[in-house]
Amino acid sequence: MERVSAGTKLTVLVLFAPFILWMLLLVILPHIDLLTISLRERVAPRVYEFSFKNYMEFFVEPLYWRTFARTAIMSILATVLTLIIGFPISYYIAKIARGRLKSSLFLLCMLPFWVSELVRTFGWMILLRESGIISGVLQWLGLADGPVEMLYNDAAIMVGLVYTSMLFMVVPLVSTLDSLDDGLIEAAYDLGGSTIAILREIVIPHAMPGIVSGCIVVFMLTLGNYLTPTLLGGKDSLWFTEQIYNQFITRFNWEQGSAFGFLLLLLSSAIIWTGLRLTRQRLQDTIK
Amino acid sequence: MFKYKQEGRIVMIKSTLKVLAGTAIVALFAGNAQADTLRLLTWGGYAPDEVIALFKKETGIDVKVTKSNNEDMISKLRATGGSGFDLAQPSQDRIAGAQREYGIYKPLDLSKINKAQFIDSMFKSTTSQSMVDGKVYGVPHVWGTSGLIVDKSKAGWVKDYTDLCDPKLKGKVSYRLKRPTLIGFAFAMGMDPFAAYNDKAKYAEILSKVEKKLISCKGNVKAYWSGGDQLLNLVRSGEVVAAMAWDTGGWKLNNEMKSVTFVAPKSGALGWIDSFALPARGKNDEAAYKWINFVMQPKIAAMITKAAGNFTASKGADNYVDARLKAQFQESFPQEAIDNIKWYPPVPAGLEEMEGKVLDRIKAAKSN
Numbered sequence: 001m002e003r004v005s006a007g008t009k010l011t012v013l014v015l016f017a018p019f020i021l022w023m024l025l026l027v028i029l030p031h032i033d034l035l036t037i038s039l040r041e042r043v044a045p046r047v048y049e050f051s052f053k054n055y056m057e058f059f060v061e062p063l064y065w066r067t068f069a070r071t072a073i074m075s076i077l078a079t080v081l082t083l084i085i086g087f088p089i090s091y092y093i094a095k096i097a098r099g100r101l102k103s104s105l106f107l108l109c110m111l112p113f114w115v116s117e118l119v120r121t122f123g124w125m126i127l128l129r130e131s132g133i134i135s136g137v138l139q140w141l142g143l144a145d146g147p148v149e150m151l152y153n154d155a156a157i158m159v160g161l162v163y164t165s166m167l168f169m170v171v172p173l174v175s176t177l178d179s180l181d182d183g184l185i186e187a188a189y190d191l192g193g194s195t196i197a198i199l200r201e202i203v204i205p206h207a208m209p210g211i212v213s214g215c216i217v218v219f220m221l222t223l224g225n226y227l228t229p230t231l232l233g234g235k236d237s238l239w240f241t242e243q244i245y246n247q248f249i250t251r252f253n254w255e256q257g258s259a260f261g262f263l264l265l266l267l268s269s270a271i272i273w274t275g276l277r278l279t280r281q282r283l284q285d286t287i288k
Numbered sequence: 289m290f291k292y293k294q295e296g297r298i299v300m301i302k303s304t305l306k307v308l309a310g311t312a313i314v315a316l317f318a319g320n321a322q323a324d325t326l327r328l329l330t331w332g333g334y335a336p337d338e339v340i341a342l343f344k345k346e347t348g349i350d351v352k353v354t355k356s357n358n359e360d361m362i363s364k365l366r367a368t369g370g371s372g373f374d375l376a377q378p379s380q381d382r383i384a385g386a387q388r389e390y391g392i393y394k395p396l397d398l399s400k401i402n403k404a405q406f407i408d409s410m411f412k413s414t415t416s417q418s419m420v421d422g423k424v425y426g427v428p429h430v431w432g433t434s435g436l437i438v439d440k441s442k443a444g445w446v447k448d449y450t451d452l453c454d455p456k457l458k459g460k461v462s463y464r465l466k467r468p469t470l471i472g473f474a475f476a477m478g479m480d481p482f483a484a485y486n487d488k489a490k491y492a493e494i495l496s497k498v499e500k501k502l503i504s505c506k507g508n509v510k511a512y513w514s515g516g517d518q519l520l521n522l523v524r525s526g527e528v529v530a531a532m533a534w535d536t537g538g539w540k541l542n543n544e545m546k547s548v549t550f551v552a553p554k555s556g557a558l559g560w561i562d563s564f565a566l567p568a569r570g571k572n573d574e575a576a577y578k579w580i581n582f583v584m585q586p587k588i589a590a591m592i593t594k595a596a597g598n599f600t601a602s603k604g605a606d607n608y609v610d611a612r613l614k615a616q617f618q619e620s621f622p623q624e625a626i627d628n629i630k631w632y633p634p635v636p637a638g639l640e641e642m643e644g645k646v647l648d649r650i651k652a653a654k655s656n
Contacts, residue, residue, distance in 0.1 A: 045388050045389045045637060046389065046390070046391065061645075063645075063648055063649055063652050066652065067652065129525075129527070130525075130527050131525040131526065131527055149459070152510070152511055234510075234511040234512070235506065235509050235510075235511055235512050235651075235655065236654070236655060238651055238652055243648070246644070246648070247644075248363065249359055249360065249363050250359045250466070250644070251640060251641065251644040252359070252362060252363065252366065252389075252390075252640070253641065253644070
């Protein structure tokens with residue numbers, strides 16, 4: 001018996017080894033390093049002292065926390081928009097479409113993700129720019145007198161973010177909605193329930209784990225996005241990840257960048273925790 | 289007994305894993321540092337394929353090129369403590385400060401460099417500017433300027449950086465959100481930022497004036513460009529008619545669109561010299577010196593000028609340079625404009641942090 005258990009343990013260890021190595025080498029160790037860097041202050045060339053200055057900087061300089069607030073609010077908005085657009089699509093795919101239509105619709109949602117995010121974002125730039133396709137069509141139709149600039153504003157960022165995140169909302173929603181027994185919906189109709197009541201009392205409560213996990217993934221992806229806001233937002237983009245990148249790469253201020261990185265981690269976790277609290281959901285339920 | 293055995297096994301697995309992880313890391317990060325390759329960290333166009341092929345033919349050394357820019361070079365070398373590359377090409381004003389701060393370069397052995405191939409004045413300037421504690425860290429390679437790219441048919445009256453803020457150009461202008469822009473605007477507004485380099489209070493005063501100007505100018509900006517190609521596309525599509533940019537971009541556009549060219553601003557174009565510096569833990573210094581001496585030969589230097597669009601510090605290379613580029617240069621730079629070029633002095637520590645905050649605030653400001 002004992003030999004078997006030793007063997008099992010070994011198998012488990014071997015199977016987990018890549019995961020443990022991954023976590024240790026690429027997540028935990030770098031974060032410890034980042035933490036120590038964030039807690040020091042440069043006093044002279046190559047001389048550093050322990051200090052909380054980098055964290056204080058975030059709260060003292062309005063620029064930085066405003067950027068964070070803007071990033072967080074826009075990310076929440078993008079998450080809500082993705083949910084509102086994604087829910088009917090998922091419902092149609094899971095409940096109404098049948099057979100080949102169902103799989104081809106699902107495939108259509110995934111198709112854009114076969115190319116890289118950079119290419120997709122450039123696609124939007126070609127569509128939206130002043131000398132771009134939409135502007136050209138509007139002029140051709142006579143709806144606009146001159147070139148229309150649709151790029152480089154917050155709406156363009158929002159379009160890009162929602163588009164980039166759609167798949168991550170649709171997939172969990174489709175899988176939870178799929179598991180909802182059609183009989184329940186039919187029975188509710190038979191008992192005289194209105195469409196809105198059924199949606200509120202049966203469909204949404206059942207889909208809640210999918211909604212929560214979709215929202216968490218979309219929110220985190222949006223908050224941590226760098227490409228889309230920078231390219232589509234242009235001169236007014238200002239995204240918190242951009243600040244982190246700037247501190248590291250163009251200002252050589254690793255201390256400040258690390259502190260921002262940790263603040264992003266803490267604050268985004270706090271936002272998700274608050275969100276779960278407000279909607280009375282538990283993280284465990286989302287893994288069902 | 290069994291327990292002992294089990295522990296023994298786990299210990300064995302642990303050590304095996306360590307060895308595996310170790311070899312994986314070695315393979316990942318150190319795998320390609322053979323003795324006969326030169327790992328070059330440089331700018332786009334400074335190491336054209338034909339030059340690399342000629343170098344390989346003459347010396348048998350392969351050249352591996354990584355394209356970069358000033359900030360990226362410092363960041364990359366700082367992250368590795370100066371290893372991973374055998375030769376880097378930062379601008380001369382960015383060597384001494386980075387060396388004092390991070391120790392990412394090693395001193396050059398000037399006896400291994402063929403001085404006769406360099407233009408004297410440039411060699412003297414770069415070696416003295418890149419000196420730290422009496423040791424020389426850089427020799428010049430390619431030089432150029434930043435100034436204005438103007439579509440003369442639409443904005444021919446733009447003569448200086450501040451003209452970019454004229455209401456007539458609303459939404460038609462582009463520049464970078466980087467330190468050259470701050471410096472250029474400071475000069476155009478009648479101040480001398482270089483003279484204030486060692487006086488932080490005065491420099492801060494200059495920066496705050498430039499900050500106000502650039503925030504009020506934001507409505508004119510189409511987009512802050514970050515890569516050369518991005519700017520060229522903005523001008524090509526006609527979305528931008530005047531920009532602050534490198535001279536070579538203007539001449540490249542001039543080849544395609546007659547009306548667009550580079551204009552040296554009234555307050556003076558900003559002159560930079562990209563140089564050669566040895567990363568602190570480079571592994572193939574011999575190859576690095578060979579490359580420096582090879583590319584400074586007039587004929588090879590002219591090939592680099594053709595690819596990069598900028599002139600080099602190689603003596604006599606002018607004779608081999610393309611006539612059209614020469615003509616474009618002469619049109620953009622009459623003699624008094626050459627005399628008026630403001631060359632970047634070495635950046636003292638601490639300035640870039642101040643500039644960084646100013647740039648952040650400009651980026652965050654609402655455009656009117």
